[in-house]
Amino acid sequence: MGRPLIEVDNLSKRFAVMGGPLGVRTVGHVRAVDGVSFAINEGETYALVGESGCGKTTTARTILRLFTPDGGQVRVEGRDVHALTGVELKEFRLAVQAVFQDPWASLNPRMRAGTLIAEALKANRRVSKAETKARVAALLERVGFPAWKADLYPHEFSGGQRQRIALASALITDPKLIVLDEPVSALDLSVQAQVINLLKDIQAELQTTFLIISHDLDTVRYVADRVGVMYLGQLVEETRAEELFEHAKHPYTRALLASRLALHPSERGEGAPVIGEAPSPMEPPSGCRFRTRCPHAMEICEQVPTMVQLDVGHTVACHLYSQ
Amino acid sequence: MNDAQLQYEGDGPAHREVVLQVEDLRMHLHTRWGVTKAVDGVTFDLRAGETLGIVGESGSGKSMLALSLVRLTPEPASRFVGGRVLLDGEDLIALSDKEMRRIRGKKISRILQDPHQSLNPVFTVGNQLKEAIRIHEGAPTKDETKRRAIDALRDVQVPEPERRLKNYPHEMSGGMKQRVVGAMAMVYTPSVLIADEPTTALDVTIQAQYLTLLRDLQRRTGVAMIVISHDFGVIAETCDQVAVMYAGRFVEHGPVAEVFDNPSHPYTRGLLDSHPRYVGRGERLRSIPGAPPELSDLPAGCRFRARCEHAVAACGESDPTPVRVSNQHTAWCFRTEEAPWADR
Numbered sequence: 016m017g018r019p020l021i022e023v024d025n026l027s028k029r030f031a032v033m034g035g036p037l038g039v040r041t042v043g044h045v046r047a048v049d050g051v052s053f054a055i056n057e058g059e060t061y062a063l064v065g066e067s068g069c070g071k072t073t074t075a076r077t078i079l080r081l082f083t084p085d086g087g088q089v090r091v092e093g094r095d096v097h098a099l100t101g102v103e104l105k106e107f108r109l110a111v112q113a114v115f116q117d118p119w120a121s122l123n124p125r126m127r128a129g130t131l132i133a134e135a136l137k138a139n140r141r142v143s144k145a146e147t148k149a150r151v152a153a154l155l156e157r158v159g160f161p162a163w164k165a166d167l168y169p170h171e172f173s174g175g176q177r178q179r180i181a182l183a184s185a186l187i188t189d190p191k192l193i194v195l196d197e198p199v200s201a202l203d204l205s206v207q208a209q210v211i212n213l214l215k216d217i218q219a220e221l222q223t224t225f226l227i228i229s230h231d232l233d234t235v236r237y238v239a240d241r242v243g244v245m246y247l248g249q250l251v252e253e254t255r256a257e258e259l260f261e262h263a264k265h266p267y268t269r270a271l272l273a274s275r276l277a278l279h280p281s282e283r284g285e286g287a288p289v290i291g292e293a294p295s296p297m298e299p300p301s302g303c304r305f306r307t308r309c310p311h312a313m314e315i316c317e318q319v320p321t322m323v324q325l326d327v328g329h330t331v332a333c334h335l336y337s338q
Numbered sequence: 339m340n341d342a343q344l345q346y347e348g349d350g351p352a353h354r355e356v357v358l359q360v361e362d363l364r365m366h367l368h369t370r371w372g373v374t375k376a377v378d379g380v381t382f383d384l385r386a387g388e389t390l391g392i393v394g395e396s397g398s399g400k401s402m403l404a405l406s407l408v409r410l411t412p413e414p415a416s417r418f419v420g421g422r423v424l425l426d427g428e429d430l431i432a433l434s435d436k437e438m439r440r441i442r443g444k445k446i447s448r449i450l451q452d453p454h455q456s457l458n459p460v461f462t463v464g465n466q467l468k469e470a471i472r473i474h475e476g477a478p479t480k481d482e483t484k485r486r487a488i489d490a491l492r493d494v495q496v497p498e499p500e501r502r503l504k505n506y507p508h509e510m511s512g513g514m515k516q517r518v519v520g521a522m523a524m525v526y527t528p529s530v531l532i533a534d535e536p537t538t539a540l541d542v543t544i545q546a547q548y549l550t551l552l553r554d555l556q557r558r559t560g561v562a563m564i565v566i567s568h569d570f571g572v573i574a575e576t577c578d579q580v581a582v583m584y585a586g587r588f589v590e591h592g593p594v595a596e597v598f599d600n601p602s603h604p605y606t607r608g609l610l611d612s613h614p615r616y617v618g619r620g621e622r623l624r625s626i627p628g629a630p631p632e633l634s635d636l637p638a639g640c641r642f643r644a645r646c647e648h649a650v651a652a653c654g655e656s657d658p659t660p661v662r663v664s665n666q667h668t669a670w671c672f673r674t675e676e677a678p679w680a681d682r
């Protein structure tokens with residue numbers, strides 16, 4: 016684990032919100048990502064967490080070049096991702112792969128598993144047929160299938176199996192970074208465990224860098240090295256995974272942790288902080304965006320808190336810690 | 339029983355009257371691909387003020403069981419091929435469609451996972467609530483109806499209820515809509531409330547708050563509840579009893595603390611063990627290999643056998659018979675008495 020592979024630098028992304036009688040008039044903007052900075056080091060697993068709508072997917076998709084930023088930069092090995100052209104762009108497309116929540120969305124139903132897995136190779140590189148076939152077979156085996164399953168179609172696999180196929184197809188280019196957006200959220204717990212174990216194995220074997228987005232904090236604690244907590248388009252806390260679960264500082268992070276459900280009836284009702292719902296990202300509160308839900312809000316919270324470092328690698332944006 | 343902390347103040351639900359009795363219920367779906375045995379011999383009692391959780395992987399028949407209880411199973415595929423559903427002594431399966439309409443939503447009510455299915459997008463929340471109140475209570479005056487609607491929203495902790503009455507569903511957040519659906523379901527003061535995956539679409543923060551609300555609602559009204567979820571956390575937060583469902587049947591059924599402390603079926607054990615919360619980062623997560631069987635092509639013997647690490651020859655020969663673990667705790671497995679999965 017060493018140098019940063021990905022640097023997200025003061026990134027912003029806005030979306031126009033349409034309204035009016037015909038739905039074609041811009042009635043406002045959502046600041047989906049609003050000045051987010053973090054770095055992902057080579058070989059580490061970085062997680063983004065936070066309630067739905069806080070901008071996790073937008074951040075990930077901007078890193079993947081699926082969105083153009085409205086401000087700031089994403090750099091891969093020091094180069095601006097959105098300024099890449101020609102050979103460099105081709106290389107980027109091989110080096111960065113993604114697995115999304117819904118395996119249906121990422122797998123063409125009319126292609127056989129083997130063809131799907133080989134897709135990224137075909138589009139980008141001259142590799143012989145025999146070599147492609149061998150790589151597909153090896154990857155199928157790597158994700159736990161016999162080679163003959165290459166001939167099956169996506170509907171012939173269960174949800175968890177499709178997610179393993181999606182992972183194999185992401186791995187075929189030997190990527191440096193794999194972005195996983197809620198990769199197990201649609202799966203049953205028992206099957207989630209199969210996929211997460213596989214992710215862990217790949218992590219250990221190939222030292223691939225992962226950016227994982229998940230709303231499940233228990234999964235994040237188990238798989239991630241470092242965690243960034245997002246709230247209404249901003250990063251509010253960042254630290255090592257263990258540290259986050261033992262010494263969370265930001266009141267929002269604490270509320271998220273306390274909201275996790277009991278795993279035994281004797282702990283029933285212990286969490287459930289009453290903090291209502293997140294305000295609209297079209298009109299985020301001034302100052303600290305969490306102050307409308309924060310049990311510790313003070314007068315100074317009407318001003319924007321800056322990120323401060325509390326400890327090596329542990330930063331937080333909250334006035335409780337500003338001096 | 340060591341779940342004293344789960345009992346209500348006063349008499350525990352164990353002493354209350356039984357409001358719903360389900361006896362060997364079988365509901366099969368006839369499709370082009372064959373007969374799906376979605377509900378295949380389910381039996382349980384539900385008492386006033388009690389919450390029964392039904393937990394299991396997707397496709398195990400939980401929703402089909404819930405739909406069977408309100409007789410809203412998919413048409414024309416569904417067939418009730420056996421059993422009874424006695425609500426306050428009346429067999430719902432034997433009722434005509436017309437008679438069932440008199441009961442559905444009134445004596446037995448459902449809260450759906452997706453509030454969009456329960457709320458009409460073209461009417462305000464106030465209109466829909468007031469309509470329900472008028473139907474339920476004959477024709478109370480306009481002021482009275484409005485006052486009742488405001489109370490109903492206040493009961494489910496909707497802030498500024500008077501202003502909210504004027505909102506359309508799309509003007510409300512997901513959590514707020516889910517509360518309104520709860521208020522609608524409670525207008526008729528049903529004896530039984532069924533919540534099918536009530537919080538699956540919600541964020542953790544909202545989910546925890548909503549489950550607290552469900553518990554309060556029950557404490558106040560004494561309604562009997564069935565909470566369906568694939569998540570043992572939801573069950574731990576809300577239920578007195580839990581039934582673990584697998585391939586159309588219960589494989590374990592008992593008081594919630596007992597089932598958590600002493601899971602007596604390998605499937606229950608496997609589900610509880612696959613949670614990552616207490617697993618160290620260096621350890622592997624336990625998973626259940628494979629996937630549930632097709633409900634249209636069930637194996638002989640125990641339905642869990644193909645995924646079970648404890649299977650013996652007998653498991654493939656006949657259906658496991660119920661084994662009493664304690665007074666109220668039952669499991670359907672040939673090896674429950676030895677419980678080779680107990681010491682992990």
Ligand SMILES: Nc1ncnc2c1ncn2[C@@H]1O[C@H](COP(=O)(O)OP(=O)(O)O)[C@@H](O)[C@H]1O
Nearest residue numbers: 030045047066067068069070071072073074296
């Ligand atoms: N393509 C889009 N067009 C308009 N608004 C969008 C689009 N994608 C996301 N948004 C909005 O941006 C905000 C952040 O969304 P998203 O990044 O998907 O959040 P998350 O992944 O954390 O749930 C939300 O308010 C969402 O509605």
Ligand SMILES: Nc1ncnc2c1ncn2[C@@H]1O[C@H](COP(=O)(O)OP(=O)(O)O)[C@@H](O)[C@H]1O
Nearest residue numbers: 367376395396397398399400401402412415633
């Ligand atoms: N409309 C339908 N027609 C035919 N089969 C269905 C229908 N809906 C669900 N099923 C089948 O019934 C079985 C039980 O499904 P369901 O009760 O929805 O499971 P769960 O709620 O436990 O996830 C599944 O095999 C499913 O494929």
Ligand code: SF4
Nearest residue numbers: 640643646653671672
């Ligand atoms: S009956 Fe046999 S196969 Fe079924 S769960 Fe018990 S041990 Fe496993």
Ligand SMILES: [Mg+2]
Nearest residue numbers: 068071072073
């Ligand atoms: Mg997202």
Ligand SMILES: [Mg+2]
Nearest residue numbers: 400401402535
């Ligand atoms: Mg269901």
